[in-house]
Amino acid sequence: MAAEDAIPTIDISPFVDGSSQDDAHQRVVTEIDNACREVGFFYIKGHGVDEGLLEEVHAGAKAFFQLPLHDKMRIEMADNKYMGRGYQAVGENVTKGRRDLHEALDVWREINDVAALRIPTQHLRTDVVQKMDAFVRGKNQWPDASFEALYTQYIAQMLKLGDVLVRIMALALGLAEDALSSLTDKSFFCLRVIGYPPPEDGASCCVREGGDSMQNGVGCGEHTDYGFVTLLNQDDTQSALQAQTLHGEWVDVTPRKGTLVVNLGDMLSVWTGGKWRATPHRVVNRGGQYRTSVVVFYEPNFDAYITSADGAAGGKSEKGVVYGEHVCQKIATNFSFIS
Numbered sequence: 001m002a003a004e005d006a007i008p009t010i011d012i013s014p015f016v017d018g019s020s021q022d023d024a025h026q027r028v029v030t031e032i033d034n035a036c037r038e039v040g041f042f043y044i045k046g047h048g049v050d051e052g053l054l055e056e057v058h059a060g061a062k063a064f065f066q067l068p069l070h071d072k073m074r075i076e077m078a079d080n081k082y083m084g085r086g087y088q089a090v091g092e093n094v095t096k097g098r099r100d101l102h103e104a105l106d107v108w109r110e111i112n113d114v115a116a117l118r119i120p121t122q123h124l125r126t127d128v129v130q131k132m133d134a135f136v137r138g139k140n141q142w143p144d145a146s147f148e149a150l151y152t153q154y155i156a157q158m159l160k161l162g163d164v165l166v167r168i169m170a171l172a173l174g175l176a177e178d179a180l181s182s183l184t185d186k187s188f189f190c191l192r193v194i195g196y197p198p199p200e201d202g203a204s205c206c207v208r209e210g211g212d213s214m215q216n217g218v219g220c221g222e223h224t225d226y227g228f229v230t231l232l233n234q235d236d237t238q239s240a241l242q243a244q245t246l247h248g249e250w251v252d253v254t255p256r257k258g259t260l261v262v263n264l265g266d267m268l269s270v271w272t273g274g275k276w277r278a279t280p281h282r283v284v285n286r287g288g289q290y291r292t293s294v295v296v297f298y299e300p301n302f303d304a305y306i307t308s309a310d311g312a313a314g315g316k317s318e319k320g321v322v323y324g325e326h327v328c329q330k331i332a333t334n335f336s337f338i339s
């Protein structure tokens with residue numbers, strides 16, 4: 001099925017320019033509600049982010065990934081001190097026990113007042129607690145100052161947009177516009193800059209033993225995202241990202257110039273009592289070129305307690321989860337090579 005049949009495009013400009021009429025707002029709220037209930041994936045336009053900036057971050061990503069491996073490894077993530085932050089070489093990220101055919105650079109919110117955080121540790125294994133502690137206290141690793149300046153600006157724009165989206169979503173659930181605000185005012189966001197070699201370059205890109213397990217050519221295995229809303233900026237590579245519909249069918253999320261792709265994460269599913277779902281998706285780069293995507297995950301605060309009691313108009317109640325705990329458990333699995 002073509003994406004245009006399955007994945008809607010929503011013009012959110014009434015909430016961005018702030019000058020529109022009530023009926024324009026209501027149209028957006030209804031469209032978001034339908035998209036969240038029926039697909040969990042949609043494109044947005046009228047988001048107010050400069051198209052030049054959307055393209056500049058791809059140019060920055062391609063330039064970085066083209067550097068010699070040795071240069072990229074200077075800011076390597078797989079070091080205890082830098083748990084979760086920095087560069088991850090091709091084959092280092094693991095999804096469902098298999099190495100993914102991509103490389104990435106991860107930046108997370110830096111938490112300066114760690115002492116004030118209530119870090120939940122009671123349900124976690126000791127080794128995970130240690131990693132989580134290093135991760136939460138960690139500082140980001142940037143390739144250089146101009147890269148940092150560009151992506152810092154980009155993150156700021158995406159956080160604003162994330163806030164607009166969770167306001168529309170609260171309205172779509174029949175709640176006050178700011179119903180999610182206390183859970184996201186210190187969003188433990190993640191910027192993930194990703195590069196996908198074409199599968200024919202496959203395992204030869206992998207710097208570690210076991211790279212041949214990537215022979216199936218999957219750029220990123222099937223998964224759901226961890227938090228609230230994912231803001232995904234794709235390059236023009238055709239046939240790569242795929243989302244799973246409610247009927248279990250995989251559809252291409254074809255790049256549409258000037259749009260961003262939005263999808264829902266695990267915490268929105270919990271918060272809505274399952275009324276909305278975190279949509280499974282995967283990447284298989286069939287586009288015949290090196291693909292980049294620049295993703296900002298707009299997530300709950302690290303210590304936010306997410307429970308359906310808060311948010312689900314009509315959703316069923318279930319036990320809550322602290323976002324920091326969920327994300328750390330997820331990250332821990334991204335490094336364990338099982339099969």
Ligand SMILES: N=C(N)NCCCC[C@H](N)C(=O)O
Pocket residue numbers: 093094095096190192220223224225226297330333334
């Ligand atoms: N939401 C984030 N950060 N996504 C990036 C990783 C993709 C899947 C991950 N290896 C997993 O198994 O969950």
Ligand SMILES: O=C(O)CCC(=O)C(=O)O
Pocket residue numbers: 192194220225232234241281282283293295
């Ligand atoms: O590269 C993409 O289009 C999707 C990446 C993704 O799903 C993720 O990093 O969570």
Ligand SMILES: [Fe+2]
Pocket residue numbers: 223224225281
């Ligand atoms: Fe994802």
